[in-house]
Amino acid sequence: MSHSHTFAVTVTAITQVTPLIKHFVLKAADGAQMPSFSGGSHVVVVMKGATRVYRNPYSLLSSPNDLSAYEIAVRRADQSRGGSVFMHDHVTVGMTLQIAHPVNLFQLDKLALKHVLFAGGVGITAIAAQLEDLKMGAVPYELHYSVRAPDHAAFADRLLARHGDRVRIYHDSAEHRIDIEGLVAAQPLGTHVYVCGPTPMIGRVLASARAAGWAESHIHWEQFSAPPVGDPFDVFLKKSNVKVSVLPDQSLLEAIEDAGVDAPYLCRGGVCGECKCRVLEVDGVLVHNDHYLSPEEKASGTLIMPCVSRAHGKNLVLDL
Amino acid sequence: MSAVFKTDETFRDDFKYSNSPRAIRRFPLPFVEDKYMYSVNIEPHVPGPKDSITEFQFDVDEHYIGECRDREIVLKEDPLRYQALPHMMSAQWDVLELLMNHMSKDYPEQFSLSKQGNRWSWHNKLLNIKNEFTFGDPSTLPREPLDYITRQAQGDFVVMDQRDGDFYIEAGMVTTPADWSMDFDMGMSFKEWHGPVPLAHELNVFDRALKFLLNLRINEPVRRLNWTMTVNPRLDTSPEFYPRWGSDRASVTADNVADKAHIRVELQGLWRLPRSNAMLFGIRCYLISIRELATIPKWARRTHRTLRDLHPALVDYKGLTRYRDHVVNWLAPLDDGSPTTSGNAPE
Numbered sequence: 001m002s003h004s005h006t007f008a009v010t011v012t013a014i015t016q017v018t019p020l021i022k023h024f025v026l027k028a029a030d031g032a033q034m035p036s037f038s039g040g041s042h043v044v045v046v047m048k049g050a051t052r053v054y055r056n057p058y059s060l061l062s063s064p065n066d067l068s069a070y071e072i073a074v075r076r077a078d079q080s081r082g083g084s085v086f087m088h089d090h091v092t093v094g095m096t097l098q099i100a101h102p103v104n105l106f107q108l109d110k111l112a113l114k115h116v117l118f119a120g121g122v123g124i125t126a127i128a129a130q131l132e133d134l135k136m137g138a139v140p141y142e143l144h145y146s147v148r149a150p151d152h153a154a155f156a157d158r159l160l161a162r163h164g165d166r167v168r169i170y171h172d173s174a175e176h177r178i179d180i181e182g183l184v185a186a187q188p189l190g191t192h193v194y195v196c197g198p199t200p201m202i203g204r205v206l207a208s209a210r211a212a213g214w215a216e217s218h219i220h221w222e223q224f225s226a227p228p229v230g231d232p233f234d235v236f237l238k239k240s241n242v243k244v245s246v247l248p249d250q251s252l253l254e255a256i257e258d259a260g261v262d263a264p265y266l267c268r269g270g271v272c273g274e275c276k277c278r279v280l281e282v283d284g285v286l287v288h289n290d291h292y293l294s295p296e297e298k299a300s301g302t303l304i305m306p307c308v309s310r311a312h313g314k315n316l317v318l319d320l
Numbered sequence: 321m322s323a324v325f326k327t328d329e330t331f332r333d334d335f336k337y338s339n340s341p342r343a344i345r346r347f348p349l350p351f352v353e354d355k356y357m358y359s360v361n362i363e364p365h366v367p368g369p370k371d372s373i374t375e376f377q378f379d380v381d382e383h384y385i386g387e388c389r390d391r392e393i394v395l396k397e398d399p400l401r402y403q404a405l406p407h408m409m410s411a412q413w414d415v416l417e418l419l420m421n422h423m424s425k426d427y428p429e430q431f432s433l434s435k436q437g438n439r440w441s442w443h444n445k446l447l448n449i450k451n452e453f454t455f456g457d458p459s460t461l462p463r464e465p466l467d468y469i470t471r472q473a474q475g476d477f478v479v480m481d482q483r484d485g486d487f488y489i490e491a492g493m494v495t496t497p498a499d500w501s502m503d504f505d506m507g508m509s510f511k512e513w514h515g516p517v518p519l520a521h522e523l524n525v526f527d528r529a530l531k532f533l534l535n536l537r538i539n540e541p542v543r544r545l546n547w548t549m550t551v552n553p554r555l556d557t558s559p560e561f562y563p564r565w566g567s568d569r570a571s572v573t574a575d576n577v578a579d580k581a582h583i584r585v586e587l588q589g590l591w592r593l594p595r596s597n598a599m600l601f602g603i604r605c606y607l608i609s610i611r612e613l614a615t616i617p618k619w620a621r622r623t624h625r626t627l628r629d630l631h632p633a634l635v636d637y638k639g640l641t642r643y644r645d646h647v648v649n650w651l652a653p654l655d656d657g658s659p660t661t662s663g664n665a666p667e
Contacts, residue, residue: 005540035538036414036594064595101538104597109483110407217484266535274535 006046006098012069014093017154021122022088026070029096034067039130040106040222043070044268046098047086052250052258054083057224057268059196060102061128061155065136070099073154075122080226081249105271106196106222108133113190115141118180118205120197121148124155126222127196131163142166144183146201149173184208194220224269225289227251227308235311237261237320238280252306256320263306263320270308277318279304284313322429325446329386332393337553339612343382347608348373348585349664350547354625356634358520362532365541365589373587376426377541378419378473379604384446387474387496387555394495394556395471400503401558402467404479404491411479411491412466413456414593415600419469444472466491475604478502479593485534486510487599496555496605498548498584499639504559518633533590533599541591548638549647550584553607572643577650578611581643583623610647614654618667622660624651 008029015023028034037060047054062071074087091097108115108130115134119127124145134141143163147153149171159167170176184193184205193214195205202221209219229249236243237256246255253275256263266274270290279286279302288298290305297303304311304318323342330336339347350356368374373381394401404412420442424433432443438455449472453460461468470477470493478494480487487510494502505513510530511521520526536542550557551568572580589602614620627640628648635641661667 036417037538038410038595038597041597101540102594103537107482107597110481110596111483266537272535273531 006044006100008096009070009099011091011093011095011097014091017073018152020076020152021073021154022076023071023073023154024087024091026072026097026099027068034070035101036067037064037102037129038104038107039064039133040108040126041102041104041129042126042224042267043072043102044100045072045083045087046100047083047091049082049086049090052254054081054086055254055257055265055268056083056087056226059125059129061125063132064129065132073122073125077226080229081251081254084226103266103272105267106130106194106220108194109192109218109220112139112192112218114188114192115139116183116187116191116193117141117143118178118193118195118197118201119143119145120195120201121146121152122154123195123197123201123222124159125196127194128155128159130194131159131166135163142168144168144170144178144180146170146172146178146197180204181208181211184214185212192218192220196222199223222271223291224267224271225291225308226269227253228289228310230287230310231312233284233311233313233316235316235318237318239320246310251308252304252310256306261320265307268307270305273305275305275307277304277306277320278302279316280319281315281317282311282313283315284311286311286316323380323382323384325385326382327385329383331386331390331553331555335552335554337383337386337607339608340382341615342371344608344612344615345666346371346373346381347606347613348545348587349583349613349619349622350545350585351622351626352664353662354622354660355629356626357631358525362529362542362544362590365543365591373604373606374543376422377589378422378426378602379587380423380427380430380474384474388447388472390555391471391493391495394558398558398560401495402470402493403502403506404464404466405506408466408479408481408491408596408598409458409464411481411593411596411598411600412458412464414595414598415477415479416465416469417455418591418593418600419473423473447472466493475587475602478601478603480510480599480601482534482597482599486530487533489513494603495558496603497558498550498586499557499559499562501559516637518637519631536590536592536599538592538594541589543587543589546586546588548584549640550582550607551580551643553582553609555605555607569639569642572646574646574649577643577646578614579609581610581647582607583610583613610650614651616666617654618660620651620654621656621658624648624655627651 009026010029012027013025017023042057042059044055044057058072074084076088077084117127156169170178195202232248234245240261242259244255244259264274266272273292287310289308373379420433423431430446434441440455441452443450476494478492481490492502511526585606587604591600
């Protein structure tokens with residue numbers, strides 16, 4: 001399966017919610033209700049820039065029970081490929097964008113006896129809609145949300161208003177940190193833990209849960225990697241018989257798409273495995289940035305995830 | 321040309337069942353070439369030609385009333401053919417919404433749906449069922465949402481929850497199974513459920529199918545055809561009632577084979593459900609007697625060759641061992657050895 005079908009949405013409101021994060025409200029361009037989705041889903045937004053097309057995944061943070069609009073939040077990343085900067089600098093109210101149908105790679109476990117959620121920074125966007133699903137149910141839940149400083153607490157007021165004392169906010173600037181190890185260790189049997197945030201936070205939650213003897217099936221995290229910038233390199237697509245040059249601020253997948261080759265994808269963040277591709281030849285090193293391939297697969301040099309990973313070297317041939 | 325709905329069909333006892341010429345021409349013969357082996361034959365469930373069984377996502381045909389009536393008979397005797405675990409309620413509403421939206425849009429003369437916010441009104445004119453209810457509130461329907469809507473739809477429905485990179489059977493309505501039991505399989509993972517299928521595990525069919533399904537997207541359903549054979553046009557060939565139909569296989573003779581033996585084709589569809597992120601597996605069953613099938617010369621030739629050369633493990637698994645030779649012998653005079661065009665369409 002390759003390019004998802006997209007549909008047109010109109011940007012109906014834009015709000016700067018923190019110094020780095022803008023919040024966008026999207027409504028169907030034809031006035032219809034938005035498609036139903038589940039908490040934890042993301043959509044891929046297609047942005048037509050002046051010289052190239054960006055496709056970035058953003059979590060849906062609006063309530064699955066309100067399908068009048070979708071809401072996303074975009075953190076500005078200046079040192080990146082340009083999709084978030086495009087959203088910040090070029091997208092205006094009234095503009096039409098294309099988005100794909102929602103995909104959920106971070107879903108709540110329906111058998112959990114309790115849900116404990118950890119969010120850091122813009123990671124709250126993946127968790128906010130999950131909280132709405134949980135609010136409709138009868139299973140206890142609690143959110144621990146860590147931000148740099150009070151003016152970075154995007155959506156804190158809204159979360160507190162919706163979920164009351166089920167939400168706790170922590171400010172790094174006040175040396176007010178989450179006791180992740182203590183919280184995880186104190187949970188009753190049958191609890192599921194979810195985390196979305198910076199890499200060290202995800203690492204601490206995973207390590208705490210594993211140290212406390214939790215089953216892997218009860219530990220959930222989402223870490224979409226933005227495709228990192230890097231050195232330019234060339235790739236030859238054998239089946240398509242096309243040579244492609246990957247620019248420093250372009251992902252391998254984007255370069256393949258720009259060359260007119262229809263490559264499969266789903267998350268565009270190194271998570272789902274849909275774009276996994278066989279490496280036929282490599283003279284140099286593969287720079288793996290995904291969370292999907294096993295360490296052994298990465299070391300083998302025979303597989304790559306073009307959505308986030310790159311190569312250093314003279315020659316790369318892919319089975320595409 | 322739309323279907324003329326039959327009102328007096330039966331799928332048991334006197335077996336009052338036949339296919340009209342229209343139903344024969346749209347029968348989904350599962351053999352696209354002159355031989356058969358498993359493959360991951362999954363394709364997007366996009367609209368097919370007008371009047372074909374894939375014109376719409378949920379096909380409603382001339383057998384609708386009889387099939388719904390047969391389901392009621394099964395459920396009355398064996399209520400466990402419908403089951404849903406408590407955590408599947410959001411998926412139940414997903415299925416109800418999907419079926420009502422499609423049936424009312426595609427068959428407006430038979431089904432109507434109107435919505436005022438969460439207040440929904442449903443009218444099934446073929447079964448004379450009318451209800452107003454609040455979407456999301458099970459207490460406003462006479463039955464659980466999945467139970468309610470699948471009693472008004474042809475085919476079996478299984479709902480799988482997704483967890484831990486796998487799918488688990490945790491809800492469904494199964495009254496027309498080809499010798500499998502949902503009651504027995506409840507809670508099983510995808511591969512456990514498919515455990516009895518021969519050969520396919522060695523071909524890694526289920527590894528590939530599972531990986532594919534885990535990434536299946538909302539609004540992009542897929543389908544495949546599966547098939548077996550059934551003696552008499554019986555829908556409920558369940559292990560629960562095996563004593564009622566198992567011995568039918570011994571009743572096939574050279575004289576009665578053309579009317580007794582039926583090809584049974586399942587149009588299997590898979591839909592990602594949006595609110596629950598669960599997976600709906602629909603198994604829509606079509607039955608055709610060998611005599612009806614042979615009215616299409618190409619199908620007689622192709623079916624003859626396919627059954628004659630079928631892998632012994634599949635003959636056994638599909639339960640054809642006792643009467644396959646009768647079918648092959650009856651079809652043989654209709655096969656002059658001339659080539660058949662590829663694909664399953666009548667020539």
